[in-house]
Amino acid sequence: MRILIVEDEGVSVEAAINALRTAASAAIDVVSGPFEAIEKMKAESYDVALVDMLFRTESDEFETRRRLGRIGLDGGQLHQSGLAVLHAIAKLGLPTRPVIWSGGAPNRRIHMIFAHEVMGCRVMCAKEASGDLPRAVAAALQGSEYMHPVLGMYLTPDYARPLKETLLASPARLRIWRAMASGQHQHKAIAKSAGVKPSTIRKSMDDLRSKLLEFDPGYPANGSPSTELIRYVAQNWEFFLDDTVRAMFP
């Protein structure tokens, strides 16, 4: 069995290797980011890819550019996450089975929902439960579902509507979300970045918030919609500016 670990934190890599080696004999390779992972999977055949969701080197460099307002939304590469590896496996028809291996930071929340709901990833293991990795890998190899009970909480509940029908429902609204995530806060600047008129932004704000409330019923329903949406996007910019999400939902 060949396993590719896509992880940039040494301690997590060690934990994963120890858990997997204890359970079974496996040839394990480690790469520290999605680009290297995709190249490696193209060149060699792996049975399982253990994929972290966010990578510090990718995020730090991108965040610096974002804060300085140097993110262009037309063309050019956006933020890279573990979703890129899952997308490449599906798009290139690779035989590798993905296992999401994620920690608990809030900025991964929508990525996890996206991976399950849109990309159909059914095997997820929490970093805090590395002892469960062999079970997760076995489930991935058998094509069955395995999700640590804690990660099962990422699934969309009945009282909320899925991502596809809310945040991802309209390309025009997604452009506005991305413009705000890129650091634009004024209607005029958001409009310029999203390629629409400022009046369109003003009119869209209530609609954007109502869609957000369908996805997250706990989000504040009062107050200025622009301010609330900008706050939301500031906490979740990694998702709205994700390169894979843009590739799948332009």
Add this chain to the structure above:
Amino acid sequence: MIFQVGESDKDFNYRTTYKLLRPFEAVALLLQAANLVGALFNDNYGPNGVRILVALTVAHFLGAVWTVRHRGPVTSGAYWAGVWVAITFVVQLAIAHLIHPGDFGGYGNGIQAGNFSLITLTILAFYPWRGRFQRRSIEVALLCAVAFQPILIIGIMNSWSFSTEQARSLVQYAVWAIVWFLVGKGMAKLCRIAVQAELKATVSAYDVTLGEIHSSVETAIDRIANGESSKRAAIDLRKIVYRHRRQLLLAYRQVGAVEIFKNTYWLFGGQLTLLSTPRLGGLTFSNERAKLIEECLVNSLKNVVRHGGGRVHVALELHHGNVVVLTIRDEGPGMAQDDFDMVGSTMQRIKVRAKEMGGDFRLITPSITGAEVRLSLPLH
């Protein structure tokens, strides 16, 4: 990632000062409106002059309201900043012509409605112009223009003949121009110092937190190296990590439901068996509710671990679209209603806070088949 001290001071100063500028612009427009009202009462204008000054006052007041709601002239870009500067000069020229002949600077105590121009000068001294050369050029040009404009006006109107009072007024005005300019520069400096101090405090807080985590890890390593149980050391370390995660998590204005549940679960780690967990998706709670839900979870799960056998069902539902209902049920010996109702107990504290927020916290099944507690809370 936080903005690093010293890494890009120029960008940092620009961005922070720019953010402070909008409310400052609104105050400046309001002060200009007040200055024009003061001129109406203090100086001698004809009927046309009064009408024009009233119109200008109203325009500046509306401009201040617009700036609060949208943005001001300087933050709207070079074009509108230029328009504002031009208006400043035009207004002073107009006042010189509208006022009773000979009054403009004629009393030796300054220029009538002179503060009107000086307020603009202060704002433009505060503005973080990009580039040292650009900043210096604009500032010197403005300072000179503001200080020399009344000289030109009086000179042209009086064929370059200045009375002693006018000369005294012009000197006073020039001195005030320099003072107001320095006030603008000083305020910008103060704001930057305040932001830098806050940034340093944040970095220092990170240092303290990381320092504590490092020393906890080192202590745990030491304990394991000295033959202590690694499981015990891991439990202690987990508690420290939980505490810090909780601290960070509950600092958010909106807190993710998944993160609250996950963090609480990892606190008890191997001591809990989750028989069922709720689907939470992208749900978030306001900070106040998140704190209560977290406290309820921690204390209920602590009871499950101590008395309930560690096996637990956790459910979260939304009733009527606005009331979140959290249910925690274990398979232990149950909880007596008297224990739940004990005055001053944690459970009662949670109940009181839940009621304050329009919700409730109740023991559902005080039986021997397991304890079930339920927290209901309006989402908004």
